[in-house]
Amino acid sequence: MSTSGRASARRRGQASATGSRAFASEGRVTIRDVARLAQVSPSTVSRAMAGNPRISEATRARVLEAMERLGYRPNAIARSLVTRTSRTLGIVLYRPADEAFAHPFFAEALRGVASVAQANGYSLLVTTAETYEMEAQQCLAMLEERRADGAVLLASRSSDPLVASLLQRQHPFVVLGRVPDRRSVYWVNNDNFQAAAMVVLHLLQLGHRELAVVGGRPELVVTQDRLEGVTSTLQEAGLGLAPERIALGDFTWEHGYRETSRLLAQGRPPTAIVAMDDVLAAGVIRAARERGLEIPRDLSVVGFNDDPMAQLLTPPLTTVRIPARELGEAAARQLIDRLDGRIPPVRHVVLPVELVVRGTTGPPPARGVS
Amino acid sequence: MSTSGRASARRRGQASATGSRAFASEGRVTIRDVARLAQVSPSTVSRAMAGNPRISEATRARVLEAMERLGYRPNAIARSLVTRTSRTLGIVLYRPADEAFAHPFFAEALRGVASVAQANGYSLLVTTAETYEMEAQQCLAMLEERRADGAVLLASRSSDPLVASLLQRQHPFVVLGRVPDRRSVYWVNNDNFQAAAMVVLHLLQLGHRELAVVGGRPELVVTQDRLEGVTSTLQEAGLGLAPERIALGDFTWEHGYRETSRLLAQGRPPTAIVAMDDVLAAGVIRAARERGLEIPRDLSVVGFNDDPMAQLLTPPLTTVRIPARELGEAAARQLIDRLDGRIPPVRHVVLPVELVVRGTTGPPPARGVS
DNA sequence: CTGTTAGCGCATTCAG
DNA sequence: CTGAATGCGCTAACAG
Numbered sequence: 001m002s003t004s005g006r007a008s009a010r011r012r013g014q015a016s017a018t019g020s021r022a023f024a025s026e027g028r029v030t031i032r033d034v035a036r037l038a039q040v041s042p043s044t045v046s047r048a049m050a051g052n053p054r055i056s057e058a059t060r061a062r063v064l065e066a067m068e069r070l071g072y073r074p075n076a077i078a079r080s081l082v083t084r085t086s087r088t089l090g091i092v093l094y095r096p097a098d099e100a101f102a103h104p105f106f107a108e109a110l111r112g113v114a115s116v117a118q119a120n121g122y123s124l125l126v127t128t129a130e131t132y133e134m135e136a137q138q139c140l141a142m143l144e145e146r147r148a149d150g151a152v153l154l155a156s157r158s159s160d161p162l163v164a165s166l167l168q169r170q171h172p173f174v175v176l177g178r179v180p181d182r183r184s185v186y187w188v189n190n191d192n193f194q195a196a197a198m199v200v201l202h203l204l205q206l207g208h209r210e211l212a213v214v215g216g217r218p219e220l221v222v223t224q225d226r227l228e229g230v231t232s233t234l235q236e237a238g239l240g241l242a243p244e245r246i247a248l249g250d251f252t253w254e255h256g257y258r259e260t261s262r263l264l265a266q267g268r269p270p271t272a273i274v275a276m277d278d279v280l281a282a283g284v285i286r287a288a289r290e291r292g293l294e295i296p297r298d299l300s301v302v303g304f305n306d307d308p309m310a311q312l313l314t315p316p317l318t319t320v321r322i323p324a325r326e327l328g329e330a331a332a333r334q335l336i337d338r339l340d341g342r343i344p345p346v347r348h349v350v351l352p353v354e355l356v357v358r359g360t361t362g363p364p365p366a367r368g369v370s
Numbered sequence: 371m372s373t374s375g376r377a378s379a380r381r382r383g384q385a386s387a388t389g390s391r392a393f394a395s396e397g398r399v400t401i402r403d404v405a406r407l408a409q410v411s412p413s414t415v416s417r418a419m420a421g422n423p424r425i426s427e428a429t430r431a432r433v434l435e436a437m438e439r440l441g442y443r444p445n446a447i448a449r450s451l452v453t454r455t456s457r458t459l460g461i462v463l464y465r466p467a468d469e470a471f472a473h474p475f476f477a478e479a480l481r482g483v484a485s486v487a488q489a490n491g492y493s494l495l496v497t498t499a500e501t502y503e504m505e506a507q508q509c510l511a512m513l514e515e516r517r518a519d520g521a522v523l524l525a526s527r528s529s530d531p532l533v534a535s536l537l538q539r540q541h542p543f544v545v546l547g548r549v550p551d552r553r554s555v556y557w558v559n560n561d562n563f564q565a566a567a568m569v570v571l572h573l574l575q576l577g578h579r580e581l582a583v584v585g586g587r588p589e590l591v592v593t594q595d596r597l598e599g600v601t602s603t604l605q606e607a608g609l610g611l612a613p614e615r616i617a618l619g620d621f622t623w624e625h626g627y628r629e630t631s632r633l634l635a636q637g638r639p640p641t642a643i644v645a646m647d648d649v650l651a652a653g654v655i656r657a658a659r660e661r662g663l664e665i666p667r668d669l670s671v672v673g674f675n676d677d678p679m680a681q682l683l684t685p686p687l688t689t690v691r692i693p694a695r696e697l698g699e700a701a702a703r704q705l706i707d708r709l710d711g712r713i714p715p716v717r718h719v720v721l722p723v724e725l726v727v728r729g730t731t732g733p734p735p736a737r738g739v740s
Numbered sequence: 741c742t743g744t745t746a747g748c749g750c751a752t753t754c755a756g
Numbered sequence: 757c758t759g760a761a762t763g764c765g766c767t768a769a770c771a772g
Contacts, residue, residue, distance in 0.1 A: 028514070030765055041743045046767055054741055076515040077450045078765035081748045086447060088495075095481065107477045111465065114498040118508075123517065125458075126494045128484040138488075144398070145446040146749095147493065253682060282682040289684075312623060312652040314659075314684035400749055411759045416751055424757055448749035451764050516765095 029070045038066035049074060080146075089117050089335060090148030093128045094135045094155065103251060103279065104307040105324045106154055109176060112328025113152055120336050136162035143171045150335045152176065152328075156187070157219040174335040176327055178221050178348075186338070188331040188349040192222055195320045195353045196229025196274070199302050202318075202355060203272045204237055208300060208364045212245040212270035214259050214280050223248060226276050226304065245270060256283025264291055264299075271299065271364035278303035278310045281317055285360065296362035306356055315359025323351050399440045408436035419444060450516075459487050459705060460518030463498045464505045464525065473621060473649065474677040475694045476524055479546060482698020483522055490706045506532035513541045520705045522546065522698075526557070527589040544705040546697055548591050548718075556708070558701040558719040562592055565690045565723045566599025566644070569672045572688075572725060573642045574607055578670060578734045581611065582640035584629050584650050586621040593618060596646050596674070615640060626653025634661055634669075641669065641734035648673035648680045651687055655730065666732035676726055685729030693721050 035042045040059060047055050048063035066072070080086045091113060093106065114124050125148050129135035139162060142148040150172035153162065156179050163185060166173050175187040203211060213230055216223050227248075231241050244266065247259035256275055260283065263270060273288075275281035281303030288299050295301060295315060303310060306321035330349045337344040405412045410429060417425050418433035436442075450456045461483060463476065484494050495518050499505035509532060512518040520542035523532065526549050533555060536543050545557040573581060583600055586593050597618075601611050614636065617629035626645055630653065633640060643658075645651035651673030658669050665671060665685060673680060676691035700719045707714045 028516075031767095032765080042765090043744080043767075044742060047742085050767085056741060059741080073511065073514040075451075075765050076517045077447055077456060078748090079767075080447045081445075081451050081750090081765080082767045084748070093481070093484065104474075104477075107474075111463070111498060114463065114496060118497055118499075123512075124496045126484060126496045127488055128481060129488075141443065142493075144443040146398075147446045253678070279678075282679075286682065308623070308649075309652075309679045309682070312656065312679070313682065401751095402749080412749090413751075413760080414758060417758085420751080426757060429757080445749050448764090449751075451749080451766090452751050454764070 028075075029072050031072075031074065033070055034063065034066045034072050037070060038063045084146075085149050085339070086147055087121055088123045088125050088148045089113065089332065090125045090127075090139060090142035090151040091154065092135045092139050092142075092151075093126060094132065095128055095130065104309070105277075105305050105322065108324035109154065109328035109331075112325040112330075113332040114328075116329045116332035116336065120332075120340075122332075122336060122339075132157075136165070140165055140169075140171075144169070149339050150174075152331050152335055156221045157217075158221055158224065172335060172338050174331045176331050178225065180221065183347070186334050186344065186347050188327050188334060188351070190322050190327065190351045190353045192225035193229040193232070195304065195322070196226040197233040198353070198355045199274055199304075199320060200230050200233040200237075202357065202361065203274070203300060203302070204233075206272075206300065206361060206363050208272040209239060210268065210270045210364070211239075211241065211272050211274060212263050213241065213247065213274045213276070214256050214263075214284060215246070215248040215276040216251040216255075216280070218248040223276060230274055251277050251279060253279050253283035253286070256280035257287045258283075260284045260287035261291070264288065264293070272361070273299065273301050275301060275303050278305045278307040278317060278319055281319070281360075282309070282313060285313060285317075296360050298365050300361040300364070302361060310356075311358065313360075318358045318361040319356050321354045321356050323353070326351055398445075399442050401442075401444065403440055404433065404436045404442050407440060408433045454516075455519050455709075456517060457491060458493045458495050458518045459483065459702065460495045460497075460509060460512035460521040461524065462505050462509050462512075462521075463496060464502065465498055465500060474679070475647075475675050475692065478694035479524065479698035479701075482695040482700075483702040484698075486699045486702035486706065490702075490710070492702075492706060492709075502527075506535070510535055510539075510541075514539070519709050520544070522701050522705055526591045528591055528594065542705060542708050544701045546701050548595065550591065553717070556704050556714065556717050558697050558704060558721070560692050560697065560721045560723045562595035563599040563602070565674065565692070566596040567603045568723070568725045569644055569674075569690060570600050570603040570607075572727065572731065573644070573670060573672070574603075576642075576670065576731060576733050578642040579609060580638070580640045580734070581609075581642050581644060582615040582633050583611065583617065583644045583646070584626050584633075584654060585616070585618040585646040586625075586650070588618040593646060600644055621647050621649060623649050623653035623656070626650035627657045628653075630654045630657035631661070634658065634663070642731070643669065643671050645671060645673050648675045648677040648687060648689055651689070651730075652679070652683060655683060655687075666730050668735055670731040670734070672731060680726075681728065683730075688728045688731040689726050691724045691726050693723070696721055 031042045031045050034045045040063060044059060045063050048060045117124050125142055127138045129138055139151050143151060153173060153175045156175045156177035158180060163179060175185060177187060178189045179185040179187050213227060215227060234241050249255040260273060273284050275284050281301050284301050285295055288295055293299050303317050303319035304322060306319045310317040310319050334344045401412045401415050405415045410433060414429060415433050418430045487494050495512055497508045499508055509521050513521060523543060523545045526545045526547035528550060533549060545555060547557060548559045549555040549557050583597060585597060604611050619625040630643065643654050645654050651671050654671050655665055658665055663669050673687050673689035674692060676689045680687040680689050700721065704714045
C-alpha cells in the first residue's frame with residue numbers, strides 16, 4: 001500500500017520540482033500532496049484549514065504556503081461525505097407551462113436567497129419543474145440524496161403535500177408564503193390580507209363601490225389571502241363582491257387581458273379592478289384601453305408587487321410594494337440559522353408592505369342612470 | 371462484523387416489521403441496508419441500480435423491491451466522490467450593485483439552461499456575485515472544489531480573465547455570448563451585429579438620418595457588437611454617428627432615461643434612438659414623453675430582447691427578439707454534450723433574431739430649417 | 741501540538 | 757451472474 005502511495009505521489013508531484021503549480025491534466029492535487037510538501041500529516045492540513053486552535057502558528061503557515069504553492073482546493077464532495085452536510089440550499093423553480101416567463105417576483109426572491117446563502121458559505125442548488133408533482137418529487141430527491149441540507153419553497157398552496165412529506169421526513173425547510181394550519185412550519189411572508197385591505201380602502205376612499213378582482217392560481221395561499229382581504233374589507237364597508245366579479249386563473253398578462261375584456265362587457269362593469277399582480281394589471285390596462293377606456297378616468301387599476309415595470313407602464317401603476325428580495329433574504333436566513341444549529345428567533349416572519357399610489361387610480365366616473 | 375451488522379440492522383430495521391418505510395430520525399438507509407434486505411451484496415445493489423446487464427432479472431427485481439420498501443435513495447455525494455463527477459452545472463449570476471433587478475433576459479436564459487440540465491439528469495449550482503472579480507473567483511471555486519463539472523458563463527467581455535483561467539485549467543465551460551479571438555472556446559450567441567444592422571436598416575427605411583444609441587456596459591461584447599452593427603450600417607449608408615450620440619453605461623432604465631434627457635437637450639436632437647435593451651428603451655420612452663414628445667411621431671425608439679414587458683409599454687415597443695431561452699438551452703446542451711463525452715457538432719452556435727415592428731417606430735418628423 | 745487509524749456511502753476492480 | 761476487497765478525498769476520534 002505504501003508503495004503504491006509513493007508511486008502515485010511521484011507521478012503527481014512532478015510539478016513541484018519546477019516550482020510551478022500542479023495542474024495535472026487529470027488528477028487534481030489532494031490534501032495528501034499538501035501534507036507531503038508541508039511535511040505534515042493530512043490531518044494537520046485539515047486542521048490548519050479549519051482554523052483549529054491546537055496547531056502551531058509555524059505549522060499553519062507552512063501548510064498554508066504549501067496549499068498556496070500547489071494551488072490546492074479541498075474537494076467539497078469528499079468533505080461533504082464525511083461531514084454529512086453539503087452546505088447547499090435546494091430550491092425548485094416551478095414553471096407551469098402557461099407562464100411564459102420567469103416572474104420578476106421570483107427572480108428577486110431568488111436573488112435574496114442567493115445572496116444570504118452566499119454570505120454564509122452556502123450554495124444554491126436550483127431545479128426547474130413543469131408540474132407541481134415534479135417540483136415536489138425533485139425537492140424531496142435533492143434532500144434525500146443529500147445534495148442539499150435544506151430547501152426553500154417558493155410558494156405555498158393550501159394543504160400542500162410536499163410540506164407534509166418534508167415535515168414527516170424531518171427535512172429542514174422554509175416556505176415563502178403563509179402555511180395555514182401548521183404552526184410548526186417556518187415561513188416568511190408579507191401580510192397579503194392586509195395588503196389587499198389597503199388597496200380596497202384606497203379605492204373606497206376614492207369613491208369606488210363597484211370593484212372586481214383579477215387573480216392568479218386559486219390553489220395558492222397568496223391568492224386566497226388577497227382575495228379574502230378584498231372581500232372582508234368590502235363587507236366591512238357594507239359592500240359585497242359578486243362571484244362574476246372574481247376572476248382567478250394564472251399570473252400572466254394574458255389572463256388579465258382576457259378577464260378584463262369579460263368584466264367590462266358585463267351589463268354593469270366595475271369602476272375599479274384589483275389585479276393581484278403587476279403583470280396581471282398590465283393585461284388589465286391593455287384590455288381597458290383597447291375598449292376605449294381611459295385610465296384612471298374611466299377605470300382604476302391596482303396591482304401587486306411593484307415590479308420594476310410597474311412605474312414604466314402608462315400611466316405608472318398604482319400597486320403594493322412587496323419586498324420580494326427581503327423575503328428571500330429572510331427565508332434564507334431562517335433556514336441557515338437552523339442548519340447551523342442556531343434557533344431562529346421566530347418561526348414566522350411577516351414583512352410589511354406599502355401602498356404605492358401612482359397614476360392608475362382616481363375617482364370613479366360619474367355614473368349615469370342605467 | 372456480521373454481528374455488529376445484525377445489531378444495527380435490528381436497530382434501524384424495526385419499521386420493516388410493520389411494513390412501513392424506515393425513516394430513522396438520524397442515519398438514513400444506505401446501500402448496505404438494501405443489500406441486507408435483498409440478501410445480496412452491496413455491489414449487486416449498485417449494479418442493479420446502474421442497470422448493469424450482467425445481473426439476473428430475479429435478483430434485480432428483489433433488489434428493486436428492497437429499495438422500494440426501505441425508501442432508499444442513493445447518496446449523491448458518495449456517488450460523486452467515487453465517480454469523480456457531480457453531474458452539476460455551475461452558473462454564477464453577476465449582479466452589479468447598480469442593476470436593481472434580475473434582468474429578464476438572464477432569467478429566461480437561466481430557465482433554458484435549467485430545463486435542459488434537468489432533462490439530462492444534471493442539476494444547477496447557482497451563485498451570485500457583486501463584482502466581476504468575485505464572479506470569476508466563485509466560478510473557479512465551484513469547479514476546482516468539484517462541486518460542478520462545468521460552467522456556463524452568462525456574458526462575455528472582451529479579454530475576459532475568467533475565460534483565460536478556465537481554459538488554462540481545462541475546465542469545461544460554455545459562454546453565452548461571443549468570445550472574440552479565442553476560437554477554441556465554446557459559445558452560443560445571436561448575431562448582435564446583424565441584429566443591430568436590421569434595426570438601423572428599419573429606421574433608415576422610415577427616413578431617419580439622425581440616430582443615437584443608448585447602450586449598456588461597454589466592456590461587454592454584446593454592447594460592442596451591437597454598437598458596431600449600428601455604426602457600420604450607418605457608414606454603409608454614408609452616414610456617421612457622432613460620439614455625443616453614443617451613450618453607453620449600464621442596462622437600467624434609469625440610464626436610458628438620463629441619457630435620453632441629455633440627447634434630447636442637444637442642439638440637434640436625434641429623430642430615432644436605438645436602445646440596446648428593452649429596459650433601456652423604457653427609460654428612453656419615459657424621458658421623451660416627459661419632454662412632451664409623442665412617440666413615434668416626434669421620436670422613434672427601438673429596443674432589444676423582446677422582454678415580456680415590451681408589448682405592454684405604450685405604445686408597444688418595436689424591438690428585436692433575442693431567443694434568450696433557446697440560447698440558454700443551446701448552451702446547456704453544448705456543455706452537457708461535452709461532459710457526457712459526446713463531441714458537440716459545432717463549437718459556436720448562432721441563433722437567429724427577428725425584428726418585431728410595433729408601435730414605437732415611424733417616419734421622422736418633418737424638420738424645419740434650423 | 742501532531743500523527744495514526746477509521747470510516748463517510750458508494751462504484752469498481754478482481755476473483756470466483 | 758455475484759461477492760470481497762479497495763479506495764474516492766477528506767475529517768474526526770484516539771493516541772501519543
